[in-house]
Amino acid sequence: MLDDFALLLVDDHPLFRDGLAAALRHQVPRLRVQAVGTLDDALDALAAADDGFDLVLLDYLLPGMDGLRCAQVLMRRHPELGVGLMSGLDDPTLPLRAREAGLSAYLPKSLEIATLLEHLGRLALGEPVFDTPGPPVLASDAAPADSTVLTARQQDVLRALAQGSSNKQIARAMGISPTTVKKHLEAIFARMGATNRVQAVVMARAMLDDPPP
CATH class of the missing domain: 3.40.50.2300 (Response regulator)
Structure with a gap:
């Protein structure tokens, strides 16, 4: 539509x-x-x-x-x-x-x-x-937006996220469980200071080498 x-x-x-x-x-x-x-x-x-x-x-x-x-x-x-x-x-x-x-x-x-x-x-x-707004994101709570603090595995997950993949698609491509993907994303969001996928995607596209489609 x-x-x-x-x-x-x-x-x-x-x-x-x-x-x-x-x-x-x-x-x-x-x-x-x-x-x-x-x-x-x-x-x-x-x-x-x-x-x-x-x-x-x-x-x-x-x-x-x-x-x-x-x-x-x-x-x-x-x-x-x-x-x-x-x-x-x-x-x-x-x-x-x-x-x-x-x-x-x-x-x-x-x-x-x-x-x-x-x-x-x-x-x-x-x-x-x-829609109704969610809780605010406080700048003091945000972790540094630096991809170098992520593990290699987390950077792979982040690249897949930036390309628009779902948790299930990431899990299938990387040969891991959706639960493991979720845990990786929780760690990534905490490192980046992101509270949801939209914020993480926006930040990832700026940090990673892959150009946006």
Whole structure:
């Protein structure tokens, strides 16, 4: 259902937006994803797109203007466009504020990639999605994002994760059990300071030698 769905990501953190865009393209190759960093860039992308976009996902914390205000600008200029908000903040009011502002979605950045794709599928069918944020990630709790502190086995698991493989696929490819894969991932997440697969994939694509697909 996401084949030829066109998504515009707007986030001023290159590591997150580019990594997430690459992960989504890898999971659904025919999903059209473009990633930009500012409202002005988003307006330029919308003006230049021949086929248009089905959905714009805005980070809540954008330079100079929060995502809700950016959303109002976009919806005034492109009333036919679906607009959603993403945030890593632990703010339980954001989903309601996004809904009341007329947006199509609120999606926490802590979502697993499979759940994010499921939500995008619902949005593609015209169903609004307002998820609730998970617990915040504190910078003081994060371990150094350095692949050299991982064992060779953990780096193999991390490479497979960055390529979009599931736990079962990693286990089958490496000849280990899914439980062992899970234990490796728990250790990797702790080392990297990541709390979920999306964050780990984004960080892995920046750290490892394999280029994103």
